[in-house]
Amino acid sequence: MNLFYDQTATLIRWIxxxxxxxxxxxDLDPHFPAGQRFADAWRTIRDEAMAVAAxxxxxxxxxxxxxEQTAIxxxxxxxxxxxxxxxxxxxxxxxKARCPALAAIVATAPExxxxxxxxxxxxxHIPAHRGPFRGVLxxxxxxxxxxxxxxxxxxxxxVADRDYRLQDGEFMLWDDTFPHEVWNESDQVxxxxxxxxxxxxxxxxxxxxxxxxxxxxxxxxxxRGFA
Numbered sequence: 001m002n003l004f005y006d007q008t009a010t011l012i013r014w015i016x017x018x019x020x021x022x023x024x025x026x027d028l029d030p031h032f033p034a035g036q037r038f039a040d041a042w043r044t045i046r047d048e049a050m051a052v053a054a055x056x057x058x059x060x061x062x063x064x065x066x067x068e069q070t071a072i073x074x075x076x077x078x079x080x081x082x083x084x085x086x087x088x089x090x091x092x093x094x095x096k097a098r099c100p101a102l103a104a105i106v107a108t109a110p111e112x113x114x115x116x117x118x119x120x121x122x123x124x125h126i127p128a129h130r131g132p133f134r135g136v137l138x139x140x141x142x143x144x145x146x147x148x149x150x151x152x153x154x155x156x157x158x159v160a161d162r163d164y165r166l167q168d169g170e171f172m173l174w175d176d177t178f179p180h181e182v183w184n185e186s187d188q189v190x191x192x193x194x195x196x197x198x199x200x201x202x203x204x205x206x207x208x209x210x211x212x213x214x215x216x217x218x219x220x221x222x223x224r225g226f227a
Contacts, residue, residue: 005068009132012213013177016134019206020199024160024178026137032173032197034109035139041105042169042193046143048099049117049191052083053144056119056189059083071127078124085115088196088217102193113214114196117143120155120184128158131176135202135210138176139195142166146186154186173197 028035038045052059059081063073073080085095085103096103099117106115113136120126131138145168146154153165160178174180184190202210 009130012132013130013134015209016177016206019203020134022175024162025172025174028171028173031137031200032111032139034111035141035171035173035195035197037105037108038139038141038193038195039169039171041101042141042143044101045099045105045141045193046168046191048102049083049143049193052098052117053119053189053191056081059119072129073126075127076125079119079121080124080126081119081121083117083119085117086112087114087116087221088214089113090218090221106195109197111198111200112195113198114194116194118192118194120182120190120192122146122184122187122189124182124184126182128179128181130179133196133210133213134175134177135199135206135213136196137173137199139171139173139193139197140166141171141193141195142168143193144168144189144191145170146184146188146190148186154184154188155190155192156183156185158182 061073062080062082063070065082065084083095084092085099086092086106102115106112140157145166148154153167155165157164157166157180159174159180164172166172
């Protein structure tokens with residue numbers, strides 16, 4: 001199954017690479033202006049995330065949700081847990097109820113296809129990998145970013161060979177089809193908000209292709225009993 005997934009993802013990236021060219025990190029205003037609403041509310045979202053973290057053992061590990069991601073989620077016996085509010089348009093009502101402020105902002109932004117809070121255990125390393133869908137962009141908002149002894153943020157997001165260390169409330173918008181990996185060098189859990197948002201301004205054929213892919217993903221989620 002993982003081999004089929006990897007081969008399919010490679011083919012999808014090849015199709016996108018021929019039609020959509022862009023930088024790994026993008027400006028917020030032209031590509032996802034609604035992102036500022038999430039950034040402005042980061043403290044409220046952080047408070048909801050910390051309430052979830054109080055029962056963190058109940059939050060599934062990423063590979064328990066998506067077994068195809070075992071190689072990057074279960075690679076080092078340290079947890080990467082994902083609290084999903086919405087996944088490619090499929091909502092999780094019980095999780096929305098636990099994060100009402102976040103869910104309310106998501107509801108105002110129809111371009112947000114997926115929304116989740118990512119909890120990364122101390123010393124966790126997510127190996128380098130690439131996402132398959134260039135039809136979506138990834139919004140990354142620091143909620144609880146542990147500090148190292150020297151005052152630097154302890155979590156590192158490396159995208160296209162450049163390291164990013166974000167503080168609480170800082171954000172970036174990036175294309176996760178570029179190689180990326182993540183470390184939590186600290187001794188505390190790192191929490192971030194992850195949004196997958198529709199890429200604006202795609203060629204018409206790529207927009208149709210992206211919509212078809214997302215419809216297939218939704219169908220697969222329902223087959224698995226996700227919703």
